[in-house]
Amino acid sequence: MTGTTDAPRSPGRPRSTRAAEAIIEATLDLLAEGSTIEAISMEAIAARAGVGKATIYRRWPGKDALLRDALRTLKGAPPQPTGHSVREDLILLVGAIGHTIDPRAAKIMPCLLPEAQRSPEHYALCQSIIEPRRAVMREVLRRGVRSGELRADLDIEVTMAMLTGPMLIQRVLNWNPDLDETTMPEKVVDGVLTGIRAH
Amino acid sequence: MTGTTDAPRSPGRPRSTRAAEAIIEATLDLLAEGSTIEAISMEAIAARAGVGKATIYRRWPGKDALLRDALRTLKGAPPQPTGHSVREDLILLVGAIGHTIDPRAAKIMPCLLPEAQRSPEHYALCQSIIEPRRAVMREVLRRGVRSGELRADLDIEVTMAMLTGPMLIQRVLNWNPDLDETTMPEKVVDGVLTGIRAH
DNA sequence: CATTTACGATACGGAACCGTTTCGTATCGT
């Protein structure tokens, strides 16, 4: 995908790294502005990137492949909990929901949903982004159960939904415009924690 | 059901009520199948409804107006709590999330999100559907605070997010395919309730 | 029966887009 394979010395003009980056950037920008994944146009991407359409088709075989690559760049590493206390770790993780490395991710995600609902491929892509983060939280909860900080009979998957859901609908779906997002992670964690804490 | 306005006796052939219903039905069906609100086509609607395009344009001035009317039919009345216990009422309300009168609503909602994010008009439409249900839950929580069943210092809006979020991401976003939706409302309510209950 | 309007079907002009190709130019290795 990226132009320079190591082995063959390129005989002619090498492909511009800037162009490839500009194309990816333009794609993410357009998605973040609310264009549906299927409503986005190659011509709009090319125009936004200041690039000819041929330059895009020289690198990707079609729109689907380009979108796949663009979305893949959003998969940042999930935040790493400090391991000090379960409460602190959960606040960190809950606060990070919708705060991926790229701030556009939160705006792109809802645009991806309609496709993910029908296309198993896009659904798998979404899950592949979500699952690593879920794994981190799952481990924090298991740790809490082992250490006795959390109830032994805890339903971990439901608990994760209880921690994740409120932030997700607020940050991604903009469910209630009046809520304060900055203090919300702490409130949610404390609310749930008091319920699930062993005594 | 009476398509005919009473006042003027219609001189010619009256408009078919069946056609209008078929058009609305076809629109909702297509949306429920995953078509984005902006990717849907009048020709597809006409074909699905078994109707000529002219029949649509005789009733609605354009696509936007038709979609508005179609979406409006999804606004069923929110469920009414029994008022017996806060826990029972909350389980009822949480269980009803994504279970509107029309089962297609849950599939249509995510398709509406990309538009709602950019267009204030669509956002207002979404909120007008959500807000009445939120009001019911808010009243149940306030009642619980007054009766002493819930803590006096409860943050009602955050609590609603904690109750609504988990079910919403599960039913609408299909967040975790392994979770059991039928037992989830009770688990979520009990989880949150134990945290917010006054002792 | 005559008139009036709606019906489904079909065709139209105009616009947007896709994916490809062709320009003339710019930039590399040799």
Place this chain on the structure above:
DNA sequence: ACGATACGAAACGGTTCCGTATCGTAAATG
């Protein structure tokens, strides 16, 4: 300098869609 390749821009044929117009037919009123 030279050939090779990538570049941005533009045009192409083909498809899809919108909103309108035009068919012949169907269903109401008078």
